[in-house]
Amino acid sequence: MNKQVGPNIVAFILIAVTVAILAIMPVSIQITPNTTVAQAATATSDTANVAANVTNPQPKTVEYTLKTVIGLTPPMAFTGVGGDIDGVINPTLTANVGDTVRITVINGDPVMHDLKIDEFNVFTGELTAKDQEAIVEFVPDRPGDFVYYCNQPGHRQIGMFGTLTVTGEASAEYVNAAPAPEVAAVATIAPAAADAISIVRNPADLPAPVGDREPTDVRVDLNAVEVNGILADGTTFRYFTFDGKVPAPMIRVRIGDTVDLHIHNDTTSQMMHSIDLHAVTGPGGGAVYTQTMPGEETAFTFKALAPGVFVYHCATPSVAEHIANGMFGLIVVEPEGGLPPVDREFYVMQSEVYTTEPFGTKGNLTFDYQAMLDEQPQYYVFNGAANALTTDENALRASVGETVRIFFGVGGPNKISSFHVIGEMFDRVYDLGSLTTPPMTDVQTTLVPPGGATMVEFQVQVPGRYILVDHALSRMERGLAGYLYVDGVDQPDIFHGDELTPGSGH
Ligand SMILES: [Cu+2]
Known part of the structure; x- marks a missing residue:
């Protein structure tokens, strides 16, 4: 694209073309049981995304469902639910730059889990109950292999992670973004827990000697x-x-x-x-x-x-x-x-x-x-x-x-x-x-x-x-x-x- 002449006009034309294409598409096309192409309203909402669309395929919505699983190999993992990833342990998820990625995470057990992808600030929050669900939605702005993982201490280390592979060209927004200013983290400390109890065992609290008796x-x-x-x-x-x-x-x-x-x-x-x-x-x-x-x-x-x-x-x-x-x-x-x-x-x-x-x-x-x-x-x-x-x-x-x-x-x-x-x-x-x-x-x-x-x-x-x-x-x-x-x-x-x-x- 020649950026010297009338970028606003070019952007306008692109928006118009995109809207026209989207207008003749069904709102939602089911490609696989787990992948939906939906009208990507955000694609027309700013010129940066439109620019990205020049080199990237039409943005679509990509949906995945992951369920936490304990006791297989590895001992903790995510398993795919539905679509091509059904039953796959820690499946590789794929998307293009500009796609809307929607991941539903189901807690498969009563143990605390979550899902995080650092690069896209994706976090489900903590899932504490069995069958509790959380949905995260984001638009990857750059290609690469990114790790999704459970952020609970130790869970990633024993196998609770997989790869999100994003293909395409980085969005103009990402390429042109100024480095984020360093923001000093402000520590916020929660007040002392009101229900806190003494957990100290008194050192004199121990069983009496076994003494001289037969095994039992x-x-x-x-x-x-x-x-x-x-x-x-x-x-x-x-x-x-x-x-x-x-x-x-x-x-x-x-x-x-x-x-x-x-x-x-x-x-x-x-x-x-x-x-x-x-x-x-x-x-x-x-x-x-x-x-x-x-x-x-x-x-x-x-x-x-x-x-x-x-x-x-x-x-x-x-x-x-x-x-x-x-x-x-x-x-x-x-x-x-x-x-x-x-x-x-x-x-x-x-x-x-x-x-x-x-x-x-x-x-x-x-x-x-x-x-x-x-x-x-x-x-x-x-x-x-x-x-x-x-x-x-x-x-x-x-x-x-x-x-x-x-x-x-x-x-x-x-x-x-x-x-x-x-x-x-x-x-x-x-x-x-x-x-x-x-x-x-x-x-x-x-x-x-x-x-x-x-x-x-x-x-x-x-x-x-x-x-x-x-x-x-x-x-x-x-x-x-x-x-x-x-x-x-x-x-x-x-x-x-x-x-x-x-x-x-x-
Ligand atoms: Cu323990």
Whole structure:
């Protein structure tokens, strides 16, 4: 087209011709069950599109329907519904530049999904209920292969994506568009969730020792439930939990026990959940048989073959996300004859919380998937929340002369803990949670890997406040601390000093 002479006149003629062509076309021609050519009203509404039509075919409306599917290969995907793409997993969608592309997305399960195409600002919003539908409509302005995908954490990574192939020439509008000005993102933080509950498990909340008994059958029921929880004072976060607390309930059995393990996923859940117990000998530690939809229940049995302190966790993709959001606990398999008796037992687990907003931000914080991939948490926590075990309600308590045992595990998902109690040594460390290896004695700090645990024992001999930390002490500034209060009479032969800071145990 010669742009030197009368572009307005040329545009007018083109509009007229286009309108004339459209006028003699049926409003809607069914080409395939899934592809409709409709009157493209927008094509005549501005000259830019008209210019594009010179090199591109007549704009048409292209319709596709995609349904989410779980449990095939890949484990999560979109499947085509109707037309040429019927039954095709993650089908390639095609369109020309200038076409109106209409995609209907049906949620095929009660798990939260969506559909996004970054380049065209396409987003269905979150689909939370089974059979919920959303329709997106857009006009691609440039050719290329573009990815459509589910934006829920981990879903794209395990297969929920496909290609939209656009052919033709880029529209004049796209070619001539000035670069978009950089707009600084304005962070908007939602107010703290009004229904947020404490998700902190009290460290004294653990089952009684198994003791000396014969092997038996044990049934364990866990309920996966997603809740708004209190992460810090004035700060809330969406947690994934087993039974509403972090860590999940300690499971305590004996070697030789047969465990009948049931996972129920709460009807209010928006995710699948499952379980992988490190005490299990079998596929996925149970995860293969327990991918559980909201409102459903799964079960499997296993025999506890080895004694030890083992981590268990949700193993639904993104596994790291489900762990970071609170789905982990310990299963203690006691040896024959049980564990040596102690005066106090405690249950403490460390994990990281990945939020978009910086540490200390008030309001309802959002999970940051990229920060998790980068292993850059904002919070480090014992038992689920910032400084959770420093409160009067949840601190550890013992008396002078008593022997304390701490089952300590790291959910992670990513960071090793250098577990230490300020003001004490561990008399015994059952390193890496092994109960068949003789314990190390007189240890200051012990390493506990993600997905690992330890059992430490020590006698408390001097009253005061002791502080549980990860001796990577920067993490104390991000919420990682717990108090052990020891009451009783002073022991000046062991420790004597004039207290400078009231209440400080070190
Ligand atoms: Cu889960």
